[in-house]
Amino acid sequence: MRNTRIGNFMGLPAITLPTGQPACGIMLMGRAGGDRALLVTAAEAEAALAA
Numbered sequence: 001m002r003n004t005r006i007g008n009f010m011g012l013p014a015i016t017l018p019t020g021q022p023a024c025g026i027m028l029m030g031r032a033g034g035d036r037a038l039l040v041t042a043a044e045a046e047a048a049l050a051a
Helices: 002-010 035-050
Strands: 014-018 025-029
Touching: 002 025, 014 035, 025 035
Parallel strands: none
Antiparallel strands: 014 025
16 A cells, blocks of 8 residues: 555556566556546556456
């Protein structure tokens, strides 16, 4: 939870993608109000990681 404190404090959207390893993920953080762009980026990253 330490790593997300600055984003939480600033009201930034974030999403974590699974890596397939236990207790491990990749977190992406976007601009305030940029939820839609972050979700699009996350979907693209997830597709790239699955390939």
